[in-house]
Structure formats: structure tokens, C-alpha cells
Amino acid sequence: MSAEDTPKDYSESPINLEYFYTAGSATTRFLNQVKEGNIVGQGCPKCKAVYVPPRGSCPRCGVATDIEVPLIDKGCIESFTVVHIPIPGNPIVPPYVCAMIRLDGANISFLHLIQDVDIENIRIGMRIQAVWKPKEEWTHSLENIKWFAPIDEPDVDVATLRFQES
Amino acid sequence: MKRVAIVGYAQHPILKNAGALNEVELIMPVVHQLFNDLGISQKDIDFTCSGSCDYLQGAAFAFVEGLSAIQTNPPIKESHVEMDAAWAMYESMLKIQMGDAETALIYGFGKSSPGDLDAIISLQMDPYYISPLWPDRVSLAALQARVLLDQNIITPEQMLATVIEARANSKNNKNALITDLIDESDYLNNAMVSSPLNKLDCPPISDGSSAMIIASEEKAYKFTDHPIWIEGIDHRIESSNLGSRNLATSNTLQVSMNQLNLKNIKFDVAELHTQFSHELPFLKSLLNLQDVPTNLSGGPLVGNVMMCAGLDAIGKTYESLKENQFTHGLAHATSGPCLQHNMLVHLEAQK
Ligand SMILES: [Zn+2]
Numbered sequence: 001m002s003a004e005d006t007p008k009d010y011s012e013s014p015i016n017l018e019y020f021y022t023a024g025s026a027t028t029r030f031l032n033q034v035k036e037g038n039i040v041g042q043g044c045p046k047c048k049a050v051y052v053p054p055r056g057s058c059p060r061c062g063v064a065t066d067i068e069v070p071l072i073d074k075g076c077i078e079s080f081t082v083v084h085i086p087i088p089g090n091p092i093v094p095p096y097v098c099a100m101i102r103l104d105g106a107n108i109s110f111l112h113l114i115q116d117v118d119i120e121n122i123r124i125g126m127r128i129q130a131v132w133k134p135k136e137e138w139t140h141s142l143e144n145i146k147w148f149a150p151i152d153e154p155d156v157d158v159a160t161l162r163f164q165e166s
Numbered sequence: 167m168k169r170v171a172i173v174g175y176a177q178h179p180i181l182k183n184a185g186a187l188n189e190v191e192l193i194m195p196v197v198h199q200l201f202n203d204l205g206i207s208q209k210d211i212d213f214t215c216s217g218s219c220d221y222l223q224g225a226a227f228a229f230v231e232g233l234s235a236i237q238t239n240p241p242i243k244e245s246h247v248e249m250d251a252a253w254a255m256y257e258s259m260l261k262i263q264m265g266d267a268e269t270a271l272i273y274g275f276g277k278s279s280p281g282d283l284d285a286i287i288s289l290q291m292d293p294y295y296i297s298p299l300w301p302d303r304v305s306l307a308a309l310q311a312r313v314l315l316d317q318n319i320i321t322p323e324q325m326l327a328t329v330i331e332a333r334a335n336s337k338n339n340k341n342a343l344i345t346d347l348i349d350e351s352d353y354l355n356n357a358m359v360s361s362p363l364n365k366l367d368c369p370p371i372s373d374g375s376s377a378m379i380i381a382s383e384e385k386a387y388k389f390t391d392h393p394i395w396i397e398g399i400d401h402r403i404e405s406s407n408l409g410s411r412n413l414a415t416s417n418t419l420q421v422s423m424n425q426l427n428l429k430n431i432k433f434d435v436a437e438l439h440t441q442f443s444h445e446l447p448f449l450k451s452l453l454n455l456q457d458v459p460t461n462l463s464g465g466p467l468v469g470n471v472m473m474c475a476g477l478d479a480i481g482k483t484y485e486s487l488k489e490n491q492f493t494h495g496l497a498h499a500t501s502g503p504c505l506q507h508n509m510l511v512h513l514e515a516q517k
Contacts (some may be wrong), residue, residue, distance in 0.1 A: 024188030062237030
């Protein structure tokens with residue numbers, strides 16, 4: 001039996017699609033500010049909720065978030081997890097901590113790293129602040145922030161962060 | 167069957183490249199326009215259903231993000247089809263028939279500009295035997311065009327006339343993407359993309375969105391004095407195996423026509439989701455529409471938003487009945503290669 005006659009059990013059919021991704025006009029405004037080291041959330045004109053990072057709409061009200069809301073780079077840990085499994089291509093060595101970061105004045109949180117602290121000391125409600133990369137490395141990305149590190153302020157009760165409709 | 171009517175339809179201007187606008191930013195204006203036109207809000211909507219394709223965005227569950235365009239608090243009843251939004255309308259119709267809703271908002275959206283549409287569409291084919299060959303959508307359409315020409319079911323002159331007429335009709339469509347007129351020599355001087363289809367036989371790469379509201383008889387007159395009734399709706403699908411289909415006809419469309427009793431209706435207007443020039447004369451003859459003004463909007467050849475163009479055929483028929491005081495309209499939506507899956511919608515204005 002020649003090689004060509006051998007029945008094949010399978011054939012590979014890799015799929016590779018390329019896209020020109022666009023962030024949207026609202027997120028573009030946000031990323032342009034991030035490049036300058038500013039965190040500018042966007043507020044809903046109806047319910048006043050502040051979104052960071054903004055996606056251009058308040059899904060609660062179904063309207064565009066056209067109010068720019070400058071924020072500071074301080075907040076608290078709303079939730080966190082300890083990652084023990086290495087992810088291929090990820091330069092960070094486990095164990096490390098991913099947390100949902102709730103910036104002061106924002107009504108949603110985003111995912112980022114927590115460092116400069118022993119893992120066993122990390123807790124929900126802990127106050128944290130951004131540790132930025134050197135200015136020369138800033139780009140259109142929240143990766144301009146290396147990670148968040150704890151600061152010496154009293155913990156926050158995250159239950160009080162629940163959005164209250166005004 | 168409960169009577170259900172279309173009470174509103176809105177369409178985003180069709181764009182060649184929406185650029186920085188993301189999907190949410192495309193959907194929001196049409197939904198707001200529809201609500202403003204009817205003087206209603208999301209609170210008046212019992213059921214919301216959208217049609218889109220995650221492969222167009224290149225992100226899993228991208229359709230969920232689309233929901234950010236509408237008000238979802240207090241929580242809403244909502245669903246999605248990974249298809250043209252015409253099928254979102256079909257699902258909404260069923261929801262109303264079942265008594266689960268009296269009103270429904272339907273929206274569709276699609277940006278073809280960010281990716282390679284030919285490659286994306288080939289992934290809708292059978293994943294074992296056909297998709298791995300990466301057949302592009304134009305070559306697949308060309309297969310059927312060749313069959314139709316070889317069997318003298320359509321002529322090259324009809325294809326030419328379809329292209330010229332589509333552009334002439336674009337003047338009726340404020341949202342059309344392609345509006346420049348062409349003549350016979352322009353057409354003949356275009357190089358083949360996949361014989362017998364040249365560039366002008368094919369629809370333009372398009373970005374956009376559309377929205378529609380349908381309502382039961384009870385609610386329809388609360389929204390508008392001029393509802394357009396969905397008198398009949400039927401959809402059927404041919405085999406996914408291209409080799410087992412007869413591309414020179416459509417048995418399933420014949421069944422739909424009988425089901426809707428179309429031969430007894432004198433249509434004033436029709437809008438067909440015919441993306442390639444050979445498909446229009448083919449379907450006109452199959453559906454007995456030879457004497458019916460068809461695709462007065464220009465149809466998909468002047469703007470073809472993926473996952474919207476079928477809903478747009480229904481919306482354009484609705485608009486045509488309203489604006490021209492016509493009585494009967496036929497709309498058609500399609501999905502899959504070579505008109506594989508077809509929906510027919512019989513719309514009627516109140517006499
Ligand atoms: Zn809001």
C-alpha cells in the first residue's frame with residue numbers, strides 16, 4: 001500500500017481571519033486621553049452613571065454617554081482572583097492577582113493586575129492606586145498602567161458602591 | 167393566526183466604511199429614530215430580537231454588545247438570531263402568535279468593511295466538505311448564474327438591465343450607497359470577478375443597521391394610523407449539500423408560494439433580497455413577478471448590509487406600500503449560498 005492509498009482519519013483545516021478593529025468613537029475619545037495619562041470616563045445624561053472604560057452607551061438607558069468625566073487613578077478592589085495557571089505567551093509568572101478595579105467616581109469596574117503586595121494580604125474593598133509605566137512608553141491602551149498597588153487608606157465597604165438610581 | 171402589522175421601519179444610511187463608528191453607534195440612531203417617529207419608548211416593547219453575525223465582528227458573542235444600544239433596564243425579554251434580521255422578525259412574529267408579546271422591536275446590524283467578507287461567508291458552508299475549500303461568495307453565486315444562463319432561464323441582457331436599473335432606482339432610496347448611473351459600455355468594460363459575474367453584478371461591501379417595530383392588531387393602531395399587515399410569511403431551506411440541489415429552480419420557494427397562495431394575489435410592488443444581478447430575473451420568473459415593479463429601492467446592488475438586507479427588503483416594501491397607496495407587496499429575504507434559504511412575506515395595506 002503506497003502512502004497515497006492509506007486512508008486518512010482526519011484533515012486539518014485551519015481558520016485564520018484578519019480584521020481591522022475599530023474601538024468606536026466613544027472609546028476612541030477615551031483611548032486618546034489614556035495616551036496622555038488621563039482617565040476620562042463617560043457619564044449617562046439620564047441616570048448619571050459613569051462608565052470607565054466607556055463603550056459609548058449607557059445600557060441601562062439606551063442612550064449615548066456624551067458627558068466627559070475626568071477621574072483620578074485611585075479606587076478599590078471590587079473583586080479579585082489569584083491566578084495559578086500559566087497562560088502561554090503571558091510574561092507574568094504565576095501566582096498573580098487579577099482584580100476588578102472600581103475607580104473613585106465610576107459606576108463600573110475593569111480588570112487589571114494587583115502587585116507590590118503579598119497575595120495573602122489582598123482583600124475586597126482594599127484601596128489601590130495605579131502604577132504607571134514611564135511616560136515614553138504610553139500608548140492607546142490601559143496597559144499604560146503597569147498594575148495597581150495598595151495605598152494606606154481605610155478599606156471601602158463595596159456594598160455601598162452599588163449603583164443608586166437618582 | 168393573529169393579525170400582526172409593521173408599524174415602523176428605520177434604516178441607517180448605508181456606508182462603504184463606517185470607520186470609527188462601532189456597531190452600537192450604528193444601531194442606536196435607528197432605534198431612537200423609530201421610537202421618536204412613533205412617540206414611544208422601549209417600555210412599549212414586549213419583545214426585542216436582533217439579527218447579526220459574530221464572524222463579521224470577529225468576536226464571540228459580539229451580538230450581546232449590540233444590546234448596549236437599547237434600554238435594558240428594567241430588564242427586557244430579548245433574543246437573537248445569527249442570521250439576517252428578517253429571521254429576527256420571523257421569531258418576533260411567532261412570539262406574538264404564541265401570546266407572549268403584543269409588540270416587538272427588531273434590529274439588524276453588520277459591518278463588512280473590517281474583515282474579508284469572502285472568507286467569512288465561506289465559513290457558513292458545511293464545515294466538513296465545503297468550508298475547508300474556502301469557496302468565496304461570488305464564485306458560489308457564479309455557479310448558479312452559469313447554470314441559469316446555460317439553461318436559458320435568464321439572459322446576459324437581463325443581468326445587464328438589472329444592474330442599470332438598480333442604479334437608476336437608487337434615486338428612490340435616500341440611504342443607498344451606490345448612486346452613480348452606468349451604461350452598457352461601463353458594464354461590458356468591467357473585468358470578471360468570477361465568470362459570468364463582473365464587479366457590477368455583485369453587491370457593494372456595506373456597513374449599516376436597520377430597525378423595525380411590529381405589533382398585534384390590538385396595539386398596532388395605538389402606534390400608527392397606517393399599519394401595514396403581514397398577511398402571510400413563510401420560510402424554507404434547501405439542502406446544505408450544493409451537489410444535491412437543482413440550482414436552476416427552487417422547490418422550496420415553490421412550496422412557500424403555494425403555502426401563501428401567491429398566484430391569486432395581484433402584487434403592486436416587490437422587494438427581493440437579490441444580491442447578484444442574475445438572481446433578480448431568476449426570482450422574478452419563479453415568483454411570477456414579470457409585470458410587477460421590483461426593487462424600486464435599487465435593492466442589494468446599491469447597498470447590501472449583511473444581516474440587514476433581508477429585513478430591508480421587508481422594510482422597503484412596507485415603505486413603498488405606505489408612500490404609494492399600493493395594496494399588495496411581496497418581500498423576499500435570503501440566506502446561504504445560491505439562494506439556499508428563502509423567506510417570503512406578503513404585506514397588505516388596509517383597504
Ligand atoms: Zn443611564
